[in-house]
Amino acid sequence: MVIFGVILLAFIVGANATGCGFGYDGPLGPDHWQDEYGQCAGKHQSPINIDSSHVTRVVLPPLNMQGFFFTDGEAVLTNNGHTAMMTIDSERKPILSGGPLKGDYEFAQLHFHWGDDDTHGSEDEVDGKSYPMELHVVFFKKEYLDSTAALDHPDGLCVLACLFEVGDIPNPNYKGFGEVLPKIIQPETEAAFDVAPALIQLLPHELTHYFTYNGSLTTPPCSEVVTWIDFKEHIKLSHDQFEDFRALVNEESHSMSNNFRAVQPLGDRIVFYNVNYFEEFEQDVLDDNKVNADIEELVVESEKVIEEAVKST
Numbered sequence: 352m353v354i355f356g357v358i359l360l361a362f363i364v365g366a367n368a369t370g371c372g373f374g375y376d377g378p379l380g381p382d383h384w385q386d387e388y389g390q391c392a393g394k395h396q397s398p399i400n401i402d403s404s405h406v407t408r409v410v411l412p413p414l415n416m417q418g419f420f421f422t423d424g425e426a427v428l429t430n431n432g433h434t435a436m437m438t439i440d441s442e443r444k445p446i447l448s449g450g451p452l453k454g455d456y457e458f459a460q461l462h463f464h465w466g467d468d469d470t471h472g473s474e475d476e477v478d479g480k481s482y483p484m485e486l487h488v489v490f491f492k493k494e495y496l497d498s499t500a501a502l503d504h505p506d507g508l509c510v511l512a513c514l515f516e517v518g519d520i521p522n523p524n525y526k527g528f529g530e531v532l533p534k535i536i537q538p539e540t541e542a543a544f545d546v547a548p549a550l551i552q553l554l555p556h557e558l559t560h561y562f563t564y565n566g567s568l569t570t571p572p573c574s575e576v577v578t579w580i581d582f583k584e585h586i587k588l589s590h591d592q593f594e595d596f597r598a599l600v601n602e603e604s605h606s607m608s609n610n611f612r613a614v615q616p617l618g619d620r621i622v623f624y625n626v627n628y629f630e631e632f633e634q635d636v637l638d639d640n641k642v643n644a645d646i647e648e649l650v651v652e653s654e655k656v657i658e659e660a661v662k663s664t
């Protein structure tokens with residue numbers, strides 16, 4: 352079993368190296384992705400700039416995060432030539448459901464996009480502002496069995512996205528990355544965490560406020576199958592913690608930094624903004640039954656708003 356796992360991982364890493372070449376500048380840069388990957392020229396691409404004054408407020412059912420609080424297998428960080436990607440080798444993978452999602456989504460991997468300094472590096476922007484790094488936690492719809500098969504379905508993937516900003520002190524929840532990143536500076540290398548981080552540690556504290564919209568993978572093949580959930584709250588790392596990411600090297604022996612795609616046109620899409628129930632109802636909410644009825648009503652109303660939005664696009 353262990354041997355099989357190693358071979359499989361070697362295959363995935365190898366496939367990345369030899370197969371689909373893409374990069375972030377020159378002839379393999381984003382302007383040329385569509386030559387080989389037609390979907391990259393689609394009308395519902397990611398990332399986007401989120402204009403916070405043009406979002407539709409909704410109250411969606413709570414996000415349900417199973418297996419986010421403890422990781423019971425080994426967590427491995429891989430330099431795949433494009434990013435630092437964490438996978439979990441465990442029988443029981445974290446499962447995400449609720450919010451805008453229909454059905455269960457299983458954890459596939461998480462990875463980062465970052466800049467060569469603290470002024471840029473994120474993929475999504477909010478009100479035209481870029482951030483030094485962005486985390487993508489990628490899930491595939493469980494009924495499609497794996498993340499490759501999921502690419503053939505419009506609801507195949509969900510990505511939890513978090514923006515980073517610079518803080519004064521090191522973030523203890525990201526300490527493990529500081530230990531593992533120096534071991535994977537070269538492409539096609541990987542190393543295990545001493546202690547596998549729990550997903551919840553890597554996310555912001557406040558998970559109710561988020562933007563959600565339908566978009567694509569931000570790397571080839573740019574498949575338009577992603578329900579994006581972009582948390583409003585940012586994660587803070589110290590400048591030195593970002594520098595650990597910036598030390599990584601890609602296949603051209605260049606710095607991997609600036610591995611982000613530019614924002615794409617929003618087109619006819621609508622960005623939804625999830626708020627909590629209490630912000631929408633100011634009245635006395637001591638009666639639990641009333642609260643539950645109101646929440647149900649709001650969720651139904653939000654679903655209608657989304658349906659209407661879909662019809663008009």
Ligand SMILES: *[C@@H]1O[C@H](CO)[C@@H](O)[C@H](O)[C@H]1NC(C)=O
Pocket residue numbers: 505506565621657660661
């Ligand atoms: C987003 O995509 C899902 C899956 O295809 C679809 O059910 C939903 O209606 C879409 N939402 C919007 C707002 O377009």
